Amino acid sequence: MLVSAIALADSGIAMEPVVVKAGEDGRLRTGQGAIWHDTSGTAKLEAAQRALADGAFHPLKSAGSTGLQKGSYWSYFALRNSAPKAVTLHLEYVDHQLIQLQAYARPAVSMAGFAEIADLSMGAPFSARPVFHNRFVVPVSLGAGETLEFLVRFDSEEVGFVFPSMRIWAPEELSKSHTGETAILAFLFGGIALISLFSLIVGVTTGESSFFAYFVYGISKIVAWGTIMGFTHQYVLRSEFHWSYMSATGAVSILCGVMFDRLFLQTRKYTPRLDYILILMMLNASVLLLSALFQIKEVALLSITFALLLYPASTFIALVRWRQGSSEAAVFALGWTLLLAGLFYQALRDLGYVEHNLVNYYLPPLSSFIEMVTIMAAMGIKLRRVRLQGLESERQYRRHLERSKVELEGLVRARTEELEKAKQQAEQEARTDPLTGIRNRRSFLAEAALGIKRAQRKGEPVSLLMFDIDHFKAINDSHGHGVGDEALRLFSQTIQKKIRETDVFGRLGGEEFALLIIETKPDSLHTAERLRDNITQVSLDCPGGRVQFTSSIGVAHSEPGDTLEKLLRQADQALYRAKERGRNMVVEYRVEDQPEGIAGSSVAGLEPAESIDAEPKPEPA
Structure with a gap:
């Protein structure tokens, strides 16, 4: 300790060991009278010992914190055991905002260098800490009458606040405090x-x-x-x-x-x-x-x-x-x-x-x-105010109702029938496509989903037919949208007349329509073919001449657990195949990568045929 004491005395620092004993309760703290600021933050023990020997350690010029500074800080202090027997102490860092703490010690009578006694890091596993505590704690032991010198490095990495001081505890007292x-x-x-x-x-x-x-x-x-x-x-x-x-x-x-x-x-x-x-x-x-x-x-x-x-x-x-x-x-x-x-x-x-x-x-x-x-x-208070406002509003509303009761009763009776009619009309309009008079997309999806669930509960077969009027854009372009709208109405009426009341028919959008029927696979295919044939017989007189149109139909059959969305997707794929193969035909959805049409298929006991699809008819002039 002689070299350290001389160096500190030369720097104007009067350093006396902190006298400790058994039973320390944390009131004593290691001093801040000898602090060295390593601005680089990379100095090792040897550099700190040289700085100590050169008198570079100085008292901390604050109430305890270094302030927001870069680099690391080193503290030098000594502890003297005044008890007639050995004592074990825990040195606890006073704060939590520290990334790393390294402690070194040596006997005061020794001229040897400092030896590491602790290397604590926030990033290290908590199990590596010698003492179970949320802050850094360094355990030390001093023999009877022994004095130990310490160098402690406090590092906050790059920049941070450091409190270069440690509370002194007896282990049992620190445990109680923690x-x-x-x-x-x-x-x-x-x-x-x-x-x-x-x-x-x-x-x-x-x-x-x-x-x-x-x-x-x-x-x-x-x-x-x-x-x-x-x-x-x-x-x-x-x-x-x-x-x-x-x-x-x-x-x-x-x-x-x-x-x-x-x-x-x-x-x-x-x-x-x-x-x-x-x-x-x-x-x-x-x-x-x-x-x-x-x-x-x-x-x-x-x-x-x-x-x-x-x-x-x-x-x-x-x-x-x-x-x-x-x-x-x-x-x-x-x-x-x-x-x-x-x-x-x-x-x-x-x-x-x-x-x-x-x-x-x-x-x-x-x-x-x-x-x-x-x-x-x-x-x-806010909740009470809102509640009181609500109660006051309710009272005012009730008073208003009482004053208007007689008048309102008469108005209600007069308006009930009118409102009921308006409600029915609104519900009908909400479910109906305004152009064709059949179900709109939302109504069809709701009714079809219910129909599928009912059929699945009863074990009945379900098929979904998706229609698309062939070359509908050409009708609009050649004859105008008025003729196109009339063609959509005529198409819808043709289908509507040929299906049962239990079938769910609706317009999905544009010239696309869908029909949900409770039929077996063969029957549903024959129904589709029958409807396709009926559509080919429809014609529309217009100033530009007679318009005849055809329809492509995609058919999908429900399996147990299938949803409406799945059937729509399958029918749409089949419809795409019908258009791809020349339109004006019925194509059944197949599991294979390239869905086959009815032609060349064996469905519900039907023997394979060359084709049961109608030959594509010439496009209307």
Whole structure:
């Protein structure tokens, strides 16, 4: 220790060993009288020993924090055991925002170099830590009357806040303290969880979106503070943890909080200009989240700082809403101000203006809990106001009904029949294609789906026929849309006359129609062929001459479990094959890659034939 004492004395630092004993309760801390800032962040033990010998260690010029700085910090101190027997101690780093801690020690009477006694990293598995604690803890042993010198390296990687000091504990006292801290945080997190669950229940009951947002906000707070304070690493992500998780969960919590603020204060409706500030806060939270995901630490720290600077805007907006007449906004402003107080005090501590201790260490999560409770009260006021407004509206409505009862009864009787007729007409129009008078697409799909289900329950065969008027565009182009519309009506009437009332017939759109029939495969194919033949006999007189048209038909047969969508798809594929093969024919859907038509098929006992499709007829002039 002689060389170290001389070097420190030359630098003007009076260093005395910290006298320790058994039963230390954390009140003693390693000193901050000899601190060396390694701006490169890459110095090893040898460089630190040279810096110590050269008198480069100096007292920390703050209340405990280095402030936002790049590089790493080294602390030199000595512990002396005043007890007549050996003592085991735990040196606990005072904060959670540290990426790596390396500790080295040597006996004071030895001229040998320092030996490593601990190498702790946030990214290492939690099981590698020598002491089960959410913060870094270094166990040390001192013999009776022994003095040990220590060099401890505190590294926040690239840039960050460092508190180069460690609390001194007896192992059993640290365990008691850790149990108490965990119990306090469990109480706070449990309270926030209960408030969040209550918000969810109220949101489900009332349908008010702000309660759902408050539920998500509360859960994000639990995740964020649990991660930031190291408990997520301790109990959940024990093997793989990274500092970016703290920034990411913090960003999500900020984003959820601002989204809740916008919904609760209704800034978009009542303070549209101030709403842009909250949108800016959401964008900044998104930047923080992205910088955490891509592990850009400097951007993450700047985003967090910017977020803290913008936080008071929510209080200001709440006061504006209070002036506009929203009583719950005043309570909201109080809760948000309490949160700001805790975060502001944390900022003072991180910047080195306030000494670090367990009280202000837990002040931010405590203020978050108080904020949740206070804002929950504000939401209760809002819910009560909405309820009272609803009751008042209901009373006014009832009084109006009582005054108008006699008049309304007469009007109701007079209008009942008219409304019923209008309803029936509207329902009919909703189900009917206005041009052809048959079912429209929506009505056909609904009725056909029900028909398929009924048939499947009874074990009856179902077939779907899809029609397409051949070269319908040519009719429109040659004779005009009026003739085309008349052709669609005539086509629909022809089919409608040839089918049963139980069959479901409708227009899918344009010149495409569909027909659902309860028939066997052979019968359905014969029905399709019969309808195709009937269509070829239809003609339409127009100024440009007589128009005759044909139709291509695709047929699909239902199997057990088939849906309407599947039958439509299969019939459409068969219809496509009919058009591809020359139109004016019936083609049955086949499972094969290239569906075959009826020609060359054996269906329901029919022997294979050359073709039972009608020969394609010449196109109309």
